[in-house]
Amino acid sequence: MFPKTFSPLKLGPLALKNRVAMAPLTRQSAALDGTPTDEMAAYYARRARGGVGLIISEGAYETDDLSCKAYLSQPGIANAAHVAGWRKTTEAVHALGVPIICQLMHGGRVVDPRCLRAGESPVSASDTQSGGWVLYTDSDQEKHDRGITGDWPKVTFPPARALTVAEIERVADGFAEGAARAVEAGFDGVEIHAANGYLLWQFVNPKTNLRTDDYGGSPENNVRFAKLVCAKVREAIGPDKLITLRLSQDGVDDFTGAWPGGVAYARSVGAALADCEADALHWASFAWADNRDPDSDVPMPQAIRDASGKPMIVNGGIAEGADAEAVIESGAGDVVAVGRPLFAHPDWAHIVRSGEAYPWTPFDRKYVVRPPLDHALCYPADYPAPDWNPDVASRQP
Numbered sequence: 001m002f003p004k005t006f007s008p009l010k011l012g013p014l015a016l017k018n019r020v021a022m023a024p025l026t027r028q029s030a031a032l033d034g035t036p037t038d039e040m041a042a043y044y045a046r047r048a049r050g051g052v053g054l055i056i057s058e059g060a061y062e063t064d065d066l067s068c069k070a071y072l073s074q075p076g077i078a079n080a081a082h083v084a085g086w087r088k089t090t091e092a093v094h095a096l097g098v099p100i101i102c103q104l105m106h107g108g109r110v111v112d113p114r115c116l117r118a119g120e121s122p123v124s125a126s127d128t129q130s131g132g133w134v135l136y137t138d139s140d141q142e143k144h145d146r147g148i149t150g151d152w153p154k155v156t157f158p159p160a161r162a163l164t165v166a167e168i169e170r171v172a173d174g175f176a177e178g179a180a181r182a183v184e185a186g187f188d189g190v191e192i193h194a195a196n197g198y199l200l201w202q203f204v205n206p207k208t209n210l211r212t213d214d215y216g217g218s219p220e221n222n223v224r225f226a227k228l229v230c231a232k233v234r235e236a237i238g239p240d241k242l243i244t245l246r247l248s249q250d251g252v253d254d255f256t257g258a259w260p261g262g263v264a265y266a267r268s269v270g271a272a273l274a275d276c277e278a279d280a281l282h283w284a285s286f287a288w289a290d291n292r293d294p295d296s297d298v299p300m301p302q303a304i305r306d307a308s309g310k311p312m313i314v315n316g317g318i319a320e321g322a323d324a325e326a327v328i329e330s331g332a333g334d335v336v337a338v339g340r341p342l343f344a345h346p347d348w349a350h351i352v353r354s355g356e357a358y359p360w361t362p363f364d365r366k367y368v369v370r371p372p373l374d375h376a377l378c379y380p381a382d383y384p385a386p387d388w389n390p391d392v393a394s395r396q397p
């Protein structure tokens with residue numbers, strides 16, 4: 001089934017066995033000092049065994065400088081202990097023949113205040129303050145399990161201050177140093193996170209970038225920081241490692257957000273990224289074809305792919321094989337990234353490819369933060385284990 005989705009692809013320097021990538025999914029399951037755990041290695045290896053062609057790790061903080069870390073229990077790639085911890089994951093995933101890249105992120109104005117040092121302000125493109133956000137989860141059962149009554153708590157953030165140009169360079173250097181450590185840890189490349197409300201998104205998005213210098217005021221200027229990061233990362237890790245750049249309209253504090261200018265703005269962003277050092281771009285969304293532009297029906301990843309000439313990884317609401325095939329067939333993308341379905345169904349790629357009937361668990365924004373979880377499934381521990389056996393030879397992609 002789905003021959004396009006399950007055809008091989010050369011993406012930058014990497015040979016992928018198929019076009020299904022595991023989307024980056026924060027689990028907040030590192031040690032408090034950011035060291036990746038054995039549990040994480042088992043979690044990623046389980047998804048590698050499930051047949052994906054590429055794994056993109058959850059967002060890792062690349063430095064302890066300038067309030068980069070966004071969450072408690074977020075993994076880092078900021079020191080030697082982090083490198084040693086991640087090496088267990090990369091070795092376990094490589095043993096199953098799957099490449100894995102490390103997503104590097106800086107939280108910007110939406111870092112958990114508990115990650116800030118005393119007196120430290122979060123940083124952003126401009127002097128702005130996030131309106132805060134409600135945690136991903138929305139299940140009443142989970143509310144009960146976590147002892148929460150009333151509305152879900154909103155996470156709020158202090159006012160952020162604009163980065164100086166010298167600090168922009170420093171943050172970009174931090175990404176490059178993190179990328180070098182990621183390679184040392186065995187990763188096959190990195191993804192630069194410029195999506196979902198974090199620092200680089202705050203520059204790309206005209207709503208949060210109010211700058212009037214070279215880093216704001218036009219689509220070209222708004223992506224300048226992301227391009228600088230890509231250039232420094234390329235210099236640090238060379239041509240043999242994959243670099244992807246992730247973009248979105250959504251932010252964690254702007255879930256229904258739309259870029260002012262819609263598809264036309266997306267095209268300008270794509271054109272400005274045509275000569276960036278990333279091998280591929282990655283569109284993040286909860287519904288990949290939803291462009292939120294009343295004047296156009298062109299999906300955003302399609303617009304950016306056409307304008308940039310770069311291969312595109314497309315993410316968002318791809319729940320079935322037919323959804324994946326439609327992305328590739330339509331020309332909107334070259335690879336699909338699957339997120340939430342892989343929480344409950346680590347064998348998603350094998351199952352979909354077989355075309356066999358399967359009792360899918362409906363997925364929603366549930367069980368995605370940290371009540372006690374069985375990390376093999378990322379669903380509550382009493383959730384029945386899937387009966388799929390991915391080791392049956394005929395089922396191997």
Ligand SMILES: Cc1cc2nc3c(=O)[nH]c(=O)nc-3n(C[C@H](O)[C@H](O)[C@H](O)COP(=O)(O)O)c2cc1C
Pocket residue numbers: 023024025026027057058059103136193195196246284285286287315316317318337338339340341368369
């Ligand atoms: C619990 C959770 C954690 C996430 N963590 C990250 C992350 O670390 N980095 C990132 O770029 N996106 C992250 N995302 C967004 C997903 O990569 C993806 O864009 C989103 O889940 C929609 O894709 P899906 O419909 O395939 O799940 C996260 C999403 C969820 C639900």
